[in-house]
Amino acid sequence: MKPTLDIQFDREPAIYPPGATIQGQVFWSGATRVRRARVLLFHQSEAKGHKEVAVVAEEEFPHPGTDEGRGFAFSLPLGPPSFEGGLITMRWGIEVLLEPGLSHHEFFTLSPDLSGPITLSEPPDMPTRKWWHSITSPDVTITTGR
Amino acid sequence: MRLHFSSRRNKSSNPIAAILFGAVFALFGIVFAIFGFSVLRTEAAHASWAATPCEILHFEIRHDRNRSDPFSADVAFRYLVPEGALESDKLHPSSSHYKEVRDLYEVKASVLGWQPGQPPPPFPIDGICYVNPQIPEEAYLIRKPHSWVAAALFPLFGLTFASIGIGIMWSGFASRRKGKPVTTATPDGEMPPKFLIPFFLLFALVGAGTFAFLFLPMAKNWMAAKSWDEVPAEVVWSALRTHSGSDSTTYSADILYRYPFEGHDYLSNTRSLMSSSSSNRSAHARRVEEHPPGTPITSFVNPERPWQAVVDPSIGAAALFALIPLAFFGVGLGGLVYTLRRKGSGATAGLTGSTRSGSTAAQHPTSPGLPPIAVDSAATAQLCARGDRRRKALFMVFFALFWNAIVSVFLFGPPSEDASLFLVLFMIPFMLVGGVALFVAIASLGALRNPIPALQSTPGQPRLGSPWRLEWDLPVGSERLRDLRIELIGEETATFRHGKNSSTARQVFFHQTLDHAEHPSEIRSGATTVTLPTTVPPSWKFGRHAIVWTLRIHGSIRLWPDVNDSIPLNVLPAATDTTPSQS
Numbered sequence: 001m002k003p004t005l006d007i008q009f010d011r012e013p014a015i016y017p018p019g020a021t022i023q024g025q026v027f028w029s030g031a032t033r034v035r036r037a038r039v040l041l042f043h044q045s046e047a048k049g050h051k052e053v054a055v056v057a058e059e060e061f062p063h064p065g066t067d068e069g070r071g072f073a074f075s076l077p078l079g080p081p082s083f084e085g086g087l088i089t090m091r092w093g094i095e096v097l098l099e100p101g102l103s104h105h106e107f108f109t110l111s112p113d114l115s116g117p118i119t120l121s122e123p124p125d126m127p128t129r130k131w132w133h134s135i136t137s138p139d140v141t142i143t144t145g146r
Numbered sequence: 147m148r149l150h151f152s153s154r155r156n157k158s159s160n161p162i163a164a165i166l167f168g169a170v171f172a173l174f175g176i177v178f179a180i181f182g183f184s185v186l187r188t189e190a191a192h193a194s195w196a197a198t199p200c201e202i203l204h205f206e207i208r209h210d211r212n213r214s215d216p217f218s219a220d221v222a223f224r225y226l227v228p229e230g231a232l233e234s235d236k237l238h239p240s241s242s243h244y245k246e247v248r249d250l251y252e253v254k255a256s257v258l259g260w261q262p263g264q265p266p267p268p269f270p271i272d273g274i275c276y277v278n279p280q281i282p283e284e285a286y287l288i289r290k291p292h293s294w295v296a297a298a299l300f301p302l303f304g305l306t307f308a309s310i311g312i313g314i315m316w317s318g319f320a321s322r323r324k325g326k327p328v329t330t331a332t333p334d335g336e337m338p339p340k341f342l343i344p345f346f347l348l349f350a351l352v353g354a355g356t357f358a359f360l361f362l363p364m365a366k367n368w369m370a371a372k373s374w375d376e377v378p379a380e381v382v383w384s385a386l387r388t389h390s391g392s393d394s395t396t397y398s399a400d401i402l403y404r405y406p407f408e409g410h411d412y413l414s415n416t417r418s419l420m421s422s423s424s425s426n427r428s429a430h431a432r433r434v435e436e437h438p439p440g441t442p443i444t445s446f447v448n449p450e451r452p453w454q455a456v457v458d459p460s461i462g463a464a465a466l467f468a469l470i471p472l473a474f475f476g477v478g479l480g481g482l483v484y485t486l487r488r489k490g491s492g493a494t495a496g497l498t499g500s501t502r503s504g505s506t507a508a509q510h511p512t513s514p515g516l517p518p519i520a521v522d523s524a525a526t527a528q529l530c531a532r533g534d535r536r537r538k539a540l541f542m543v544f545f546a547l548f549w550n551a552i553v554s555v556f557l558f559g560p561p562s563e564d565a566s567l568f569l570v571l572f573m574i575p576f577m578l579v580g581g582v583a584l585f586v587a588i589a590s591l592g593a594l595r596n597p598i599p600a601l602q603s604t605p606g607q608p609r610l611g612s613p614w615r616l617e618w619d620l621p622v623g624s625e626r627l628r629d630l631r632i633e634l635i636g637e638e639t640a641t642f643r644h645g646k647n648s649s650t651a652r653q654v655f656f657h658q659t660l661d662h663a664e665h666p667s668e669i670r671s672g673a674t675t676v677t678l679p680t681t682v683p684p685s686w687k688f689g690r691h692a693i694v695w696t697l698r699i700h701g702s703i704r705l706w707p708d709v710n711d712s713i714p715l716n717v718l719p720a721a722t723d724t725t726p727s728q729s
Binding site for chain 1: 514515516638639640642651652653655656657680682683684686688689690691693718719720722
């Protein structure tokens with residue numbers, strides 16, 4: 001039997017305000033052997049395909065079996081919120097790791113706006129930049145060599 | 147529940163390519179190291195030969211035009227071992243041929259104790275030779291200078307390259323071992339700092355070392371050569387030398403000339419301070435044809451070491467190549483700073499977490515990248531742009547002086563035989579960069595005299611969704627300003643790597659003009675209170691991504707560099723019911 005992993009949040013849709021507590025259940029079945037089971041709270045920023053992932057908190061399930069359902073709860077930080085910007089997309093998620101070799105993650109939204117992630121866009125009142133400003137503080141700085 | 151802060155970066159990278167690249171790198175390094183160790187072993191064996199008193203019977207410098215290393219020493223010395231008196235004619239344990247006759251003169255002066263300005267001492271001369279304890283018939287007179295350094299550098303370089311290659315392979319294997327999890331995925335094919343730091347350090351050291359050993363002695367000789375004695379000389383022979391490289395063949399004109407100095411005849415085949423070869427065969431062949439044996443020429447002789455002489459005492463266009471090590475140094479230093487800053491930013495994230503988790507984070511754990519909350523974050527804080535201006539000015543002045551000093555060596559040195567249209571064209575972009583650098587440096591220095599606004603932020607760290615008051619005061623020099631604009635800017639920034647280059651992209655998501663004063667009294671002092679919206683992210687930086695908040699102050703001054711300051715702000719996330727309030 002192919003092993004299955006699932007994460008269920010206590011809210012639908014999974015949108016949480018900063019500072020709230022996120023709770024949920026993790027289910028797994030069909031694993032032949034589980035040496036260690038962990039659930040992690042993380043945020044992931046992505047810009048043009050490049051991702052940065054930071055683990056914020058972690059909880060370990062003691063004595064994991066091969067077919068289980070376990071609850072988790074994390075206090076959420078005040079920020080950064082989930083957002084979709086012109087450059088960066090920030091997402092929050094929960095990942096369950098079963099060792100050896102099984103994992104599954106689900107994203108949720110951390111936002112003061114409970115309708116969804118914050119959308120960032122260029123403000124309309126940006127002053128016109130002089131050409132020499134692009135030398136002193138350019139939109140894109142290119143560095144040659146590493 | 148356990149709180150911790152760690153980072154991973156994901157990107158679709160090809161671990162096989164990394165493994166293969168690392169393997170080639172490591173293989174190259176290992177071959178280099180093996181060769182180096184064999185040279186080192188030979189050097190060590192020769193070093194163990196016993197120092198034995200000897201009599202030097204004669205020491206003559208010979209030359210053979212047909213060899214690429216034409217100079218050798220016809221030497222003989224006698225030494226006493228238990229088996230009896232033996233003689234040897236070996237100057238060095240290995241090859242005793244030299245390309246430059248001045249180097250052989252240096253050896254001769256060292257072995258014979260010959261003082262410049264005095265005639266060579268009469269033979270026999272007491273000296274020290276080195277005898278093979280296993281085969282006493284084998285003996286040599288002197289080790290080549292710096293042979294130990296060269297022998298030790300080979301394995302050192304080889305081992306360093308091998309380590310880097312193994313590191314890249316290890317990184318590739320590690321990324322293959324890991325599976326799909328987001329939080330434990332492998333870094334995106336980049337080497338960890340523990341490999342990058344020695345790599346860039348090596349790069350910078352090699353660049354600085356090569357510059358120090360190549361350019362600085364050359365510049366010193368060039369300065370000294372201005373006072374060398376002008377002496378008539380005569381060509382002994384001239385030959386066209388071929389230097390075969392891995393991807394091209396270059397040529398040089400080797401001209402041996404004899405000159406008298408203080409009652410003695412000396413030989414030299416040094417044409418200029420910087421030895422040069424090029425792929426222009428015909429130019430070097432023509433030079434050889436123009437200098438048949440017996441041609442009278444003028445040489446410039448170092449009176450302190452009369453065996454040092456040149457035909458052309460100028461620094462020459464070829465000296466430009468001596469600047470190449472600076473590029474290596476720059477890349478190494480830049481990479482080192484970049485790596486250390488990246489490493490530092492990771493540490494900051496961890497520190498941030500540990501600082502906060504002990505206090506307010508009992509209710510709200512922080513996440514990596516958020517700014518640390520100051521103990522007195524609610525109190526008024528002073529903001530100042532003076533340091534930023536000084537840093538800019540110092541950097542620009544240093545850069546302009548350094549750049550123009552290097553360029554001026556080529557502009558104001560004595561005219562070289564090689565001075566040509568090519569040299570002039572080659573120098574134009576360097577001169578332009580120097581001119582712009584000088585202009586910016588002067589403008590930066592001028593900007594130091596601009597009025598510095600004293601800014602007060604209440605609270606010291608603005609918080610989203612809470613009122614924030616900014617007061618400014620320009621006690622001195624405000625009358626010079628035609629207007630004053632204070633803006634609050636929020637930007638996303640992301641740094642990308644493309645091969646060996648990196649670029650930082652910025653995208654403004656928040657802009658608010660806090661004040662635009664045009665009346666002198668409004669320029670001199672003022673205050674404004676704003677409430678930042680909660681629907682924007684706070685300051686945050688993690689890895690290559692960041693949310694940056696900046697206070698920009700711009701003031702126009704007639705016929706003078708404008709006030710143009712940027713002050714970074716740490717904007718905190720919006721408070722919740724359980725966040726300690728700020729008064």
